[in-house]
Amino acid sequence: MFDIFEMFGQAFILRSFIAGFFIVIAAALIGTSLVLRRNAMIGDGLSHVGFGAFALATVFNFAPLEFALPIVILMSFLILRLNEQNKVQPDAAIAMVSAGALALGTFVISITKGVNTDINNYLFGSILSISESDLILAVVFSLVVILLFLFCYNKIFALTFDEDFARAVGIKTDFYNIVFAVLCSIVVVLGMRLMGALLISSLIIFPTMSAMQVAKTFKKVVILSTVISLICFVFGMIVSYNFATPTGSTIVLVNVLVFLFCRFLRV
Helix, strand or coil: CCCHHHHHCCHHHHHHHHHHHHHHHHHHHHHHHHHHCCCCCHHHHHHHHHHHHHHHHHHCCCCHHHHHHHHHHHHHHHHHHHHHHCCCCHHHHHHHHHHHHHHHHHHHHHHCCCCCCCHHHHHHCCHHHCCHHHHHHHHHHHHHHHHHHHHCHHHHHHHHHCHHHHHHCCCCHHHHHHHHHHHHHHHHHHHHHHHCCCCHHHHHHHHHHHHHCCCCCHHHHHHHHHHHHHHHHHHHHHHHHHHCCCHHHHHHHHHHHHHHHHHHHHC
């Protein structure tokens, strides 16, 4: 019989749960604006950048999180800049950055010899192996994202629905776009430990899409997507532990089922 106290009595499970708890909240908050702005796939693109950065960090023996975060932030600025200049279509900019970074990561890993590299950890996540130092970084950075999102809530709301109007009424749209790009980058890098490069976008997209099936206002979508994200994470962790399934994949499948259920309620 499954014993939840036995599960959380293990240190590595407790660390994973605490880190994931904060990460999924941050991802749900950022995901709401990304989905409504039709920029949901930027999470997928930046996760591939993170994959390339993690691969380079492994080769040069750098701390993966500290090395990947500034690189992902810089790439998010690049995508933002390309979009502003209208030289490249948004989806094309994301696709180019995504493909280039993924190719770099795969190339570096394939030619590296003598380095202990498990590509599955980069592609599908490895939250159960999170260390105490990683836990601290995950909690601190997640709290930064959550607090900044709440502090800038009204500005993010304005940018989400009508950036031109926000600019017209005096909101510094360029500045807040940069802030949002940084927050998105942090979420992607942190989420890769939980979901991996191939699945992180699901952590951003599914809770918001599920919430949008039943909620009618931005505020309600934000709140409900956060609740859904937490429920899916907790249930996914429990199922993963009980049946020895991959944690990231299990959480995604739970999110898929919740979305289908919410969609059914809407019909």
